[in-house]
Every structure is written in structure tokens, then in C-alpha cells.
Amino acid sequence: xxxxxxxxxxxxxxxxxxxxxxxxxxxxxxxxxxxxxxxxxxxxxxxxxxxxxxxxxxxxxxxxxxxxxxxxxxxxxxxxxxxxxxxxxxxxxxxxxxxxxxxxxxxxxxxxxxxxxxxxxxxxxxxxxxxxxxxxxxxxxxxxxxxxxxxxxxxxxxxxxxxxxxxxxxxxxxxxxxxxxxxxxxxxxxxxxxxxxxxxxxxxxxxxxxxxxxxxxxxxxxxxxxxxxxxxxxxxxxxxxxxxxxxxxxxxxxxxxxxxxxxxxxxxxxxxxxxxxxxxxxxxxxxxxxxxxxxxxxxxxxxxxxxxxxxxxxxxxxxxxxxxxxxxxxxxxxxxxxxxxxxxxxxxxxxxxxxxxxxxxxxxxxxxxxxxxxxxxxxxxxxxxxxxxxxxxxxx
Ligand SMILES: Cc1cc2nc3c(=O)[nH]c(=O)nc-3n(C[C@H](O)[C@H](O)[C@H](O)COP(=O)(O)O)c2cc1C
Numbered sequence: 001x002x003x004x005x006x007x008x009x010x011x012x013x014x015x016x017x018x019x020x021x022x023x024x025x026x027x028x029x030x031x032x033x034x035x036x037x038x039x040x041x042x043x044x045x046x047x048x049x050x051x052x053x054x055x056x057x058x059x060x061x062x063x064x065x066x067x068x069x070x071x072x073x074x075x076x077x078x079x080x081x082x083x084x085x086x087x088x089x090x091x092x093x094x095x096x097x098x099x100x101x102x103x104x105x106x107x108x109x110x111x112x113x114x115x116x117x118x119x120x121x122x123x124x125x126x127x128x129x130x131x132x133x134x135x136x137x138x139x140x141x142x143x144x145x146x147x148x149x150x151x152x153x154x155x156x157x158x159x160x161x162x163x164x165x166x167x168x169x170x171x172x173x174x175x176x177x178x179x180x181x182x183x184x185x186x187x188x189x190x191x192x193x194x195x196x197x198x199x200x201x202x203x204x205x206x207x208x209x210x211x212x213x214x215x216x217x218x219x220x221x222x223x224x225x226x227x228x229x230x231x232x233x234x235x236x237x238x239x240x241x242x243x244x245x246x247x248x249x250x251x252x253x254x255x256x257x258x259x260x261x262x263x264x265x266x267x268x269x270x271x272x273x274x275x276x277x278x279x280x281x282x283x284x285x286x287x288x289x290x291x292x293x294x295x296x297x298x299x300x301x302x303x304x305x306x307x308x309x310x311x312x313x314x315x316x317x318x319x320x321x322x323x324x325x326x327x328x329x330x331x332x333x334x335x336x337x338x339x340x341x342x343x344x345x346x347x348x349x350x351x352x353x354x355x356x357x358x359x360x361x362x363x364x365x366x367x368x369x370x371x372x373x374x375x376x377x378x379x380x381x382x383x384x385x386x387x388x389x390x391x392x393x394x395x396x
Pocket of ligand 1: 193
């Protein structure tokens with residue numbers, strides 16, 4: 001079944017046994033100081049045992065400054081304690097013959113305000129403020145499960161200030177330092193998170209990048225920061241480790257977001273990334289076949305891949321074998337990246353390969369996670385006010 005999906009592929013320096021990749025999925029089950037746990041090692045090893053060709057870790061903060069940390073109980077790769085603890089995960093996954101890379105991210109203007117240090121302001125490409133969003137979920141089932149009455153609490157983000165050019169270099173160095181630590185922790189490479197509403201996306205998306213210097217105003221300028229990060233990461237970890245750069249047009253505070261210019265902008269972004277130091281680009285969406293462009297039916301990942309000449313990892317709405325195979329039949333990418341189905345079904349690759357009937361569990365109900373930590377800390381279920389005030393007592 002699904003011959004291309006289950007054929008090997010080389011991406012940069014890595015040889016994958018098949019073309020299925022586990023998407024980065026934030027779970028917020030690290031210690032409060034960002035230290036990865038044994039439970040995380042078990043979770044990743046379980047997905048490795050399920051037959052996936054490559055794992056991309058959940059978004060991980062690389063430094064403890066400039067509002068990099070984005071979520072409570074998010075894992076970090078910001079210090080030696082984090083490095084040592086990630087070893088549990090990388091060793092467990094490698095023992096099952098599966099490579100794993102670390103997704104490095106910076107939240108920018110959508111970092112949870114409770115993760116800011118006292119007096120620290122949120123940062124972004126420009127002086128802007130996110131309109132906020134309802135974290136975690138949107139279903140009545142989950143409200144019921146978490147005991148939430150009425151509206152979900154909505155995060156209110158503080159106004160963000162534009163990073164100076166000197167600070168851009170500092171943030172890029174932070175990615176490079178985090179990447180070096182990730183390699184020390186046993187990862188086979190890193191993914192630079194340029195998608196989903198976070199800092200690097202805030203530069204790439206014209207909606208949030210209002211700069212008039214070399215880092216804004218055109219597709220070429222909008223991706224300059226992402227390229228600078230990838231280059232410094234490459235300098236830090238050398239040619240033998242995988243670097244991917246994740247891109248999207250929607251974000252956590254704008255799920256219906258679309259790039260103005262649609263496929264045409266995607267081509268410009270791709271062309272500007274042709275000489276990027278990343279080995280491959282990764283298109284993130286909830287449905288890769290929907291380009292949200294009324295004037296073209298070319299998938300965004302295909303447009304970016306053709307313009308950049310880079311191999312594409314393709315994510316969004318791939319739920320079964322034919323769905324994975326369609327990525328290759330349409331020549332859109334070299335690998336299919338799967339998120340929510342793997343939350344729910346660690347053996348998803350084995351199951352689709354067997355072709356046998358399987359009683360699929362719904363995967364949209366909490367993504368079948370059982371967080372083992374205090375839900376009152378990780379999730380705002382006991383909050384009485386609908387807004388999280390960034391100025392009050394919640395800061396670390
Ligand atoms: C609970 C949850 C957590 C996520 N965490 C991350 C993350 O840490 N980094 C990231 O780039 N994307 C993250 N995503 C987006 C997924 O990687 C993926 O793009 C999305 O789930 C769509 O793919 P799917 O249809 O295969 O699930 C997350 C998605 C969900 C549902």
C-alpha cells in the first residue's frame with residue numbers, strides 16, 4: 001500500500017526510512033523551568049515505535065530572554081539542564097531507529113504574557129498588538145472535560161515593540177546557540193519556526209511586518225531575518241545536521257490568515273529563500289490543498305518549492321494513506337507531515353500501511369492527550385476573569 005509514502009527519502013543529511021514526518025506539537029508537559037520530562041521521552045518514543053520516518057519536536061524556546069518563551073510548561077533548550085534532560089528523549093527515539101530534530105521557536109508578540117519577565121516587553125517585527133485568541137481548544141466537549149463554564153478565557157497580549165537591528169542579531173544568535181545545544185542533546189538537526197503566528201512569521205507576513213528598513217517592505221526583505229537565523233544556525237551546527245524552516249500563512253491568533261498576494265507572494269517568498277541555509281522548507285497549514293487564493297489553485301507548498309528549488313515538507317489535514325500519497329502524486333513535496341492523527345494514534349504509519357480497517361478515534365477531542373501535570377497551571381480552567389492581565393501577578 002502507498003508505495004511512495006513508504007519509500008525512503010533523503011532530506012539534507014538525513015536518510016529517512018519513509019516519507020512520513022511527525023509534526024511539531026506543543027503539549028506543555030515540561031517542568032515549569034522548561035526541563036523536558038521522562039513522560040515526554042515516552043511519548044516521543046511511542047511515536048517512533050509507531051513507524052514514523054522523522055520526528056520534529058514540539059516548539060522549544062532557545063534562550064531565556066527577549067520574550068522567547070511562549071507557553072507555560074513549554075520545554076526549553078536554553079541551558080545545560082535542558083540539554084541533559086532532552087537526552088532521555090533523543091536516546092529513546094534513536095534506540096528505535098528514528099531521527100528527531102528540535103523545533104526552535106520564539107513567540108514574539110504572542111508569547112503568553114505570564115512568560116514575560118517583570119518589566120520585559122513583548123517584541124515583534126513592528127510596533128503592533130495581537131488581537132489575542134482562545135488558547136487550546138474550541139469544542140464544547142473539551143469545555144465539558146475541563147469544567148469550563150461560559151466563554152473560554154481569551155489571552156490579552158500586551159503591545160509589542162519592534163526589535164532593533166542589533167536585537168535581530170541577538171535573537172538570531174539565540175537560535176544558533178539553541179541549535180548548538182540541541183545537537184549536544186542528541187538531536188539530528190533543528191527546525192526554525194517561521195510559521196503559525198510566532199516571531200519569524202511576524203516578519204514574513206506583510207500584515208505584521210510594517211518595517212521600512214532592510215527587514216520589511218517586500219518578500220525578499222520579509223524573509224531576510226529568517227535567512228539570517230538559518231545561516232547562523234548552519235554556522236553553529238555545520239553541514240551534517242538537518243535544518244528545516246517552517247512557513248505558514250495562518251497563525252495561532254489568525255487561523256484564517258492568508259498572505260496578501262496569495263500564490264504570487266508564495267512564489268516571491270520561495271525565490272527569496274532559494275539561497276537560504278535551510279536544507280528543506282516545511283509548509284504548515286490545516287489543509288495543504290487549500291491555498292486560500294481565489295485566483296489560483298496551485299498549492300502554496302508547490303509554489304514555494306518550485307520557486308525556491310528546496311525540498312518541501314507538506315503539512316495539513318493528511319489523515320490517511322491516500323491523503324499522504326496525494327502530496328507525492330501532485331509533486332508538491334518530498335514528505336508528508338502529520339500532526340493530530342499521531343496525537344491520537346501513535347501507530348498511525350503502521351495502521352495506514354496495513355490497509356486494514358481500523359476503529360479510528362476522533363482526534364479532535366483534546367487530541368487524546370492526558371496531561372499528567374497540574375491542569376490548573378497549564379490550562380486556565382479555574383480562571384474567573386476572561387482576560388489574562390499581563391501587568392498583574394502572573395509573571396515569573
Ligand atoms: C495542540 C497542537 C499543538 C501544536 N503545536 C505546534 C508547535 O509546537 N509547533 C508548530 O510548528 N506547530 C504546532 N502545531 C501545528 C501542527 O504542527 C500542525 O501544523 C497542525 O496540527 C495541522 O496538521 P494536522 O492536520 O496534521 O494536525 C500544533 C497543533 C496542535 C493541534
